Amino acid sequence: xxxxxxxxxxxxxxxxxxxxxxxxxxxxxxxxxxxxxxxxxxxxxxxxxxxxxxxxxxxxxxxxxxxxxxxxxxxxxxxxxxxxxxxxxxxxxxxxxxxxxxxxxxxxxxxxxxxxxxxxxxxxxxxxxxxxxxxxxxxxxxxxxxxxxxxxxxxxxxxxxxxxxxxxxxxxxxxxxxxxxxxxxxxxxxxxxxxxxxxxxxxxxxxxxxxxxxxxxxxxxxxxxxxxxxxxxxxxxxxxxxxxxxxxxxxxxxxxxxxxxxxxxxxxxxxxxxxxxxxxxxxxxx
Numbered sequence: 571x572x573x574x575x576x577x578x579x580x581x582x583x584x585x586x587x588x589x590x591x592x593x594x595x596x597x598x599x600x601x602x603x604x605x606x607x608x609x610x611x612x613x614x615x616x617x618x619x620x621x622x623x624x625x626x627x628x629x630x631x632x633x634x635x636x637x638x639x640x641x642x643x644x645x646x647x648x649x650x651x652x653x654x655x656x657x658x659x660x661x662x663x664x665x666x667x668x669x670x671x672x673x674x675x676x677x678x679x680x681x682x683x684x685x686x687x688x689x690x691x692x693x694x695x696x697x698x699x700x701x702x703x704x705x706x707x708x709x710x711x712x713x714x715x716x717x718x719x720x721x722x723x724x725x726x727x728x729x730x731x732x733x734x735x736x737x738x739x740x741x742x743x744x745x746x747x748x749x750x751x752x753x754x755x756x757x758x759x760x761x762x763x764x765x766x767x768x769x770x771x772x773x774x775x776x777x778x779x780x781x782x783x784x785x786x787x788x789x790x791x792x793x794x795x796x797x798x799x800x801x802x803x804x805x806x807x808x809x810x811x812x813x814x815x816x817x818x819x820x821x822x823x824x825x826x827x828x829x830x831x832x833x834x835x836x837x838x839x840x841x842x843x844x845x846x847x848x849x850x851x852x853x854x855x856x
Contacts, residue, residue, distance in 0.1 A: 618771070619657050619665055620693025621645065627669060630683035638689065651678045662686045688712060694771035698723045701730030701777045714769050716750050720777070726752065729795060731780025731845055738773050753798065782843050784809045786851040787816025802841040805849060812851055820852040
């Protein structure tokens with residue numbers, strides 16, 4: 571049967587040599603699996619297939635075996651000739667090797683060279699929480715960015731910070747936090763903007779609260795969003811300025827320190843407002 575299939579598909583020993591040479595070149599260049607499905611600089615093992623993922627399978631020299639399929643709930647796929655192959659939890663390259671083994675073990679091909687491409691991901695997800703309109707878990711593609719996912723979550727709320735954070739487990743298993751400045755954006759992300767940083771499956775995107783409170787002798791006391799690198803005098807102006815009884819020289823500012831304790835800020839000259847600051851504008855002495 572294998573011989574008949576090889577004869578029908580035009581498979582020759584010379585093609586075997588060519589395929590092996592191309593395979594060696596691909597390994598040297600790090601092209602196992604599908605290059606287009608992996609973010610540049612991210613090792614392929616970070617892209618793991620799961621239920622619902624849509625993949626495209628190509629077998630070099632055998633276009634009749636090319637197929638597009640979805641990963642089933644049990645992590646398996648159906649491959650022409652080879653039948654059921656388990657790919658759940660495997661990278662694109664590992665999945666390709668499993669399909670190659672199934673084709674070879676079934677004596678359908680002597681030396682198959684398989685490429686697996688991720689067309690649509692449903693299992694690769696990130697969690698977004700904090701000050702977005704629709705917190706939750708969202709599917710990502712191999713090139714989904716911070717900008718893309720925040721847009722999926724409905725955008726940053728009126729109380730959200732312009733500085734957001736990615737929490738990620740790196741390749742060594744250590745936790746890291748990456749800050750992203752959304753102020754670098756216009757209508758769309760500019761080239762080189764940190765907001766176009768690509769997300770990985772398992773990332774957590776946090777949009778913290780970005781507001782301050784102001785009370786006392788101001789025209790409109792209340793909670794306001796910090797706009798840009800807002801300074802103290804700009805925060806007072808945002809609240810309508812001081813009342814006739816108020817004094818811009820008598821202002822108390824309380825802020826939560828790194829240890830979680832609330833402290834009073836002493837140096838108020840050119841003070842930059844931080845999220846959570848509480849500003850109290852006091853009365854004039856005379």
